[in-house]
Amino acid sequence: MEGESFSALCTPALVVDVDKVKRNAQRMIERCHKLGVQLRPHMKTHKTLECADIMTGGSRRCIVVSTLAEASFYAEHGFDDILYAYSLPFDKVERCAALSERLDLFQVLLDHPDALDQLKKRPLSGGRQWYVWLKLDCGNGRAGILHSEPEALQLAQAIAETDGVELTGVYAHCGNTYNCRGVEQIQAVAQETSNFTLQFMER
Structure with missing residues (x-):
């Protein structure tokens, strides 16, 4: 399409300013580095190798x-x-095991x-272990175990104690930011979620 006008595109079409994407991604990488946290970007929207390389x-x-x-897809192309x-689908445990045994x-x-x-x-072969994150519901109401329920802490303990x-x-x-109006409301939800998560981790 180089040299042609946008009107020549067959719609619907995704148009990306790659230089802007690279600048935004680099800014996020640098910000997380300064904060001392590991950035873990989500692939679900773009699903491309090119953007995944930029984001990582x-x-x-x-x-x-x-x-x-x-x-x-990403494992087959060298991602780890x-x-x-x-939240783990019971009918996909074997596929998860295969990836766990294949990847670092x-x-x-x-x-x-x-x-x-x-x-x-389904214990993993070769002395490997399952690596598990506990999914918390911090007010979103869509998935996860409610952060304030005693069962959440019990499940965390059970995971930690399982061979x-x-x-x-x-x-x-x-996800409860989706109905927010304006930056202030979004930031308030993000702060509340962060607080609930940190409080749970302390417990």
Whole structure:
């Protein structure tokens, strides 16, 4: 399309300013570095290798996906340290196991004791262990175990005490920002979610 006008595009079409994408991604990478936190960008919107390379600074590590198809796609193209950010589907445990045994680091989300039982039934080969993030509901109401419920802490303890399973982190999603109007409301939800998550981690 180089040299042609936008009107020549067959619609619908995605038009990306690659230089702007690179600048935004680099700014986010640098900001997280200054804050001393690891950036883990989500792949679910663009689903491309090109943008994934930009968002990871070329490292091809430390990404989030929403489906196992995405996880497999990125794994097949040299990406590693992948978090499957969807509460573990029981019918997909074997596929998750295959990725866990193939990659240096493949991580799953749990939000229910029954899901932990599924991992116990499928120990990984080669002395590997399941890497698990606990999915918290911090007010979104869509998925996860409610942060304020005693069962949430009990599940975290159960994960940590299970042989062959490591509690790697806590995951929360601010989907309740979708109905916000304006930056202030969005920031308030983000702050509340951060507070709830940090309070849970302290407990």
